[in-house]
Amino acid sequence: MTSTSRPSPAQALQTAHADRTAAVQADPAEPRWLSPAEQHLWRTFMRMRQQLDAQLARQIQAESDISIADFSVLVVLTDVPDGRVRVLELARNLQWEKSRLSHHLARMVKRGLIERAECTEDGRGSFVVITDAGRRAIEAAAPRHVELVRTLFFDPLSEEQVTQLTQISERILGAMEGCPEVLPES
Amino acid sequence: MTSTSRPSPAQALQTAHADRTAAVQADPAEPRWLSPAEQHLWRTFMRMRQQLDAQLARQIQAESDISIADFSVLVVLTDVPDGRVRVLELARNLQWEKSRLSHHLARMVKRGLIERAECTEDGRGSFVVITDAGRRAIEAAAPRHVELVRTLFFDPLSEEQVTQLTQISERILGAMEGCPEVLPES
């Protein structure tokens, strides 16, 4: 424990009223806590992305027969010429764990949005194919969804900010790929 | 259906190879699809926030006894002098649905991280109080968590980008509060 009094976790991460700074720290055992400006950004960012997700999920759920998870699966399937993708390819594309994907695909099959097709080249693999119902479902859901993405996400931003946010996202994403701090197995 | 061929939902939202532009559109029935640059940002942004969440969740789960959800509840509790908060206050602070919060608090009680205390001023309300075990748990988890937030989120960004992202987040958040497109009831 250093001589400087240690902030509570709340102060370190979340309070708006903390006025300490992330002072000079030579002690490697003491983590580099967040400065007030950083705390503010972290809070705001998390709140923003959470609200954004919630709104998008609620809207698509309320106004169509599919969930946002269904939607993203169907997007990948409609993006490929024959509406037919290997499961693993899907997993990579969506960055979902294979287990999650497997469960979700099973549910989507049950709802008639997709079907499975066996893979002749590789006996263990299998394909996922979009059904007509699936196609109809996503085509019904997409316009309102895109509209909401635009309303909530793009409309408030200037062109400059769009550029900035692109660079920022790429930066953070790049840093994570380089640093498998806790690697997901993929 | 307009005379211009309509893009697939995938093209509208997700493909990298789409080269159409969000052309002039007078038809209000046709949603304003995303331009290639916008599609790229949307994909990148979503991927970034998803990876970020996943890493943070996995790390805290793996290296401590609490989940990231537990963590955020405990953060609020440690932020207040007596470690004692009304449930509704908690819900507002976390922006969680009350149902979710209720379930989660029940689980946390079962694990001994928090306790409940009755509210004398309001017979139906109740307080949540952090226990010693809860305090110990969050204090154990916080340093590594903050460190990872710093590594993954702040370190890759320049000071300028931190400023930019703060403004961007505030903008989007502000737009959502103004627009109850699909209101959460809160």
Place this chain on the structure above:
DNA sequence: CCGATCTGGATGACATGTCAACCAAAGAGG
């Protein structure tokens, strides 16, 4: 004071996600 309504919160049924274990087909290496 009394019913009508609102509010804070809990609950049950169900959808979704995670982890660990499993399994069979595919590739090594000898």
Place this chain on the structure above:
DNA sequence: CCTCTTTGGTTGACATGTCATCCAGATCGG
């Protein structure tokens, strides 16, 4: 060919989140 390991994918148990509903205590209008 015959093991050994890898790989693609599934499964079950369990944690978590959502929706609708319910409930008791507060509040409000008379």
